[in-house]
Amino acid sequence: MGRPPCFDKFGVKKGPWTPEEDIILVSYIQEHGPGNWRSVPTKTGLLRCSKSCRLRWTNYLRPGIKRGNFTPHEEGMIIHFQALLGNKWAAIASYLPQRTDNDIKNYWNTHLKKKLKKFHSVLDPTVASDSTTTQSVTKSFNESRNLDIISNPAPSLRLNQSCTYASSTENISRLLEGWMRSSPKTDTHLRGPQNKILDEESNEKKCDFGNSAEMTNLLQCYQPKDEQEGNGDLISQEEFDSMLSFENMNNAAWDKSTCDSVPDQSPQTAAANCDQKVNVTTERNKLRSEKNPPLSFLEKWLLDESAGQVEDDQMMDLSQMF
Template sequence: MVEKKGPWTPEEDITLVSYIQEHGPGNWKSVPINTGLLRSGKSCRLRWINYLRPGIKRGNFTQQEDRMIIHLQALLGNRWAAMASYLPQRTDNDIKNYWNAHLKKRLNNSVSDTDQENHNRGALASSSSCSQPNIIAKGQWERQLQTNIHMAKQALSDALSLDNKVAISSHQQQPPQPGNLSTTTYPSSVENISRLLPNWLKSSPKSSQTSSENTSAFNNRFLSRSTSEGFKNYNNLEASETTSFLQERKLDTEAQMSSFGFLENCVFDDAAAQEHDGFVNVPLDEPHELF
């Protein structure tokens, strides 16, 4: 079989969504075999995760998302999947593309501007213990970073504390109009997709999934809770499943956060500049306070 490459057609999307509706996501190798799609299982998975999956927000990034990505990038580096877990409505691919296309350039410009400024003043942060050029340009950048960390925490906190009210309001959303399958609006919300995929929302067949898939599916379902559309999915979680996942997630985050030490030290070396300008002055709490 010759695998088809390039952009997906609406017909292929429908075929894939229909199949997932019936069988749930996972076992990607069998998808092209069972559906007749001339795509690799890998391609099907990618299409689902990056485009068809419920809860994905497409289009312009908000200023808040901008800042959050900048912060997360400073903290995590190019770990797009990890960053995506803090922005549940965005895919890692989306974040990566957005970073490469917009934010990196913007930051480079601002950093080079600041460097130039510092150079002109003959004050290139020689007193700093941090040697990274991006961090040498302190002052505003640092304070902005703190603000963004605070926002990241807040967003995460919000994601963990959404109440049923949100879910109820989300249930009042209109179902997708049949035939309205333009690539920009097609399954763009969990509400839409949930009507297409009731079986999947009930439960994916666990026995057919690897544990990493389970984790991933769990991730998707858990993280989608932070969106109004996703709350329905979250409600389908077993309580014990939820608890253990939260514990796992906490441990993951703690491990992740513990590696931030160097950066934190660099970033917060110059504490003197933190008192003004209306930026949120956020002490870096212990990681567990995120939860």
């Protein structure tokens, strides 16, 4: 259609976002709500294209995003839904609303692919890993219905899962502190200690997921055996339920029959169901764009090392806002 891409424009800044830019963007969204991204650069003075602003918000600044290590259950869900849906990261992300599609995609490419390869080599060392399809690996995986091998590989297979994810956020926090120090408006009550890491595992928050029971039951098959037998030491059933914050489950477009059919459906069917969910997402985004989170919360989320310790009721409020 001849519309020039925004990144071709002269003077558009690229590369990592600075804390100052983050604050400006968050402030603007607090005032006007997400959406109308085209006007964001001009109205905020940000030297970023509208698309960059939108991506920064949706992938990083948007409240409710969980950062840090993926839990074994999240891993299992990603593996299974990847096998069902293929590289439909947005669709997969809809099952893990606290994770962005970008995060899931990165995690798949950097961690899970390798884990699955190793998993398959354990199951069948005679099969060359190069010819291994995700589906066949996942089939074996599902047949075993036991994530222990993947979640808790033998010592020889155990991978370093230390979180380097935090580093950039940590840097932002440090920079933010310097910036905030020079900004009397927000100085006193928002600043946290230095060297904070925002995305600790403890950031997991409990939410009210409404009618997600069917999906929870469905996904219980992804729990490690130990946990199914009540001997697990990873997370409790309640925490597992909380992890499955399927806001979409409350929507009529994704009903019980759909949920119940998920484990056995063909990829095509699953993809069709995903298409259904796209419309749901659109509606959700509309609703989200109509409501603004309080800036104080957003700033706190950006600044507070104990973002994960934000009171539950605050998180509940937030989930209603978006």
